[in-house]
Amino acid sequence: MSVDVLSRETAPPPSASTLRLQFRRFRKNHLAMASVWLLALIVLGCFFGPYAFPFTGEDADFDFISAPAHFQWPHLFGTDEFGRDLLVRVLEGGQVSLTIGFLGALVAGVIGVLYGAVAGFVGGRADGLMMRAVEILYGFPYVILVILLSLLFGGGNLALFAAIVFTLWLTPAVIVRAQAQSLARREFIEAARAGGMTGRQIVLEHIVPNCMSVVIVYGSLLVPEVILSESFLSFLGIGIKEPQASWGNLISSGTSAMDSDLRLLLLPGVLLALVLLCLNFIADGLRDAFDPNDR
């Protein structure tokens, strides 16, 4: 009898992991999917768009100084007061902002996940100490920390990156730690330990993968935060400096020209807002698809 049942199930439905099911659910969310496509378009545009032009964003064209936007080749959106093409500068600034955004979220996420997983798994006094450190850092005014750190690392892109990562790994650490704490008490962890796995193996092979859905949801919220921090600092003149472009310093120089020409402010501003909007919709969609309470 039981053999019969087994033989009837020889062709099981294609296995679908929870992660795959969750992504399937995400794909049904039209707003989130549209955001994914728009974001992909912007990313591609930023990284490959500048190659379509015969100059870079740092080349000054003295025949067209402060040219207005009249959508004519080669200066589609006009030029700034140094004769540099606005569109190309905005696209190149996007490369910087997007790279820092995604890379920063990734690095902050990895640090936070490992820290949280270890703290939650080890427990006891070490956990208490590790979390007290996080709590203290949480109480700091974020701006002060990020400004000080970017000064400490001596300015420049890498300093900015380090400062942002250093201030943003806290939230994933707290979230993963809570998850890891409840996981650490489960039977399969006990079984793994009984089977002779070391603590490090358990953390990397059981705890971290089981936190993945939470991490993806909060990681997606980290990306807009990092981009915002970068442009915030560059706007204040602490982050990325001229002549290198970033959305923050483009907006800042657009601000100083706003009485005569809003276009210098609008183009980077609108693009930044679009990216943040897309990332927020994607994060919302991921949360809806991954949130176990809603299943």
Place this chain on the structure above:
Amino acid sequence: MLRFIGKRLWHGGLTLAALVTLTFFVMRLAPGGPFSRNRKISPEVQANIEAAFHLDEPLWMQFGRFVWGVLRWDLGPSTKHRDYSVNDLIASGLPYSLTIGFWAIVIAALVGIALGMAGALRRNSVPDYLAGTVGVVGIAVPIFVIGPLFQAFFSLRLGWFPVGGVNDGARSLILPVIVLALPNIAYISRLTRTSMIETLRENHVRTARAKGVGWRRVLTSHVLTGALLPVIAYLGPATAAIITGSILIETMFAVPGIGRHFVDAALNRDYPLVMGITLLYGGLLILFNIGTDVIRAILDPRIRNER
């Protein structure tokens, strides 16, 4: 309850001490100093200036001097603004920063809660869509984009408000307050809407309706108390957001508050001023976080007994 408050205060004090210590040493380790200029001055003069500000002493002595100064309510002289003490600079900037921050929080709370309630009570109505739009715009468009756009439109085009500065009294503070409040309106209205929709479904609300309590009464005494808990919990982070925002706002609108002072001081390596403002910001933020926790603990006994 008293034990709860005492514990929070103790932790807050520790946090503040850690913040101040970290800031002090990070600031000193950062390259450059308050008197390293491009202009060459003779080493004797340089040494004299540094001796006057005690910069020639070992670090731990300088730190001890700073702590001793804090205990005597004296933050020392600014190294950038000659003849001004840090106390003077903060005293002159704080009123502007506090006024803008205070009104921004008040407006954000009132408008945000109203929009969120309207959205939750009449879902998919005009106010709901309005709140949704404000929420999306407020979260996605950073204030350093909205601010200049508002300036260009309301100040330059329409001429309703001054572009910046504080010479026009209250009128010159209206735009900064609105721009600073906007992202917080967005967060608060979203929070209020979701938590209110959840609370409306709760059993105690249905019971109250079933036993014949009036709708208005149910709303104020059964729904709102529960629905506003997450909003109150947001007030702590909101303070942090206001501090961050005020730095931008004061830069954009040329308000002589302490936010702009902080950025300038950090860039100029004005050590005493950086320390003073860090102490102030950190203290404010920690006090607000503690206040938030205490209010939540009063409203929700579950939090009180935690830990």
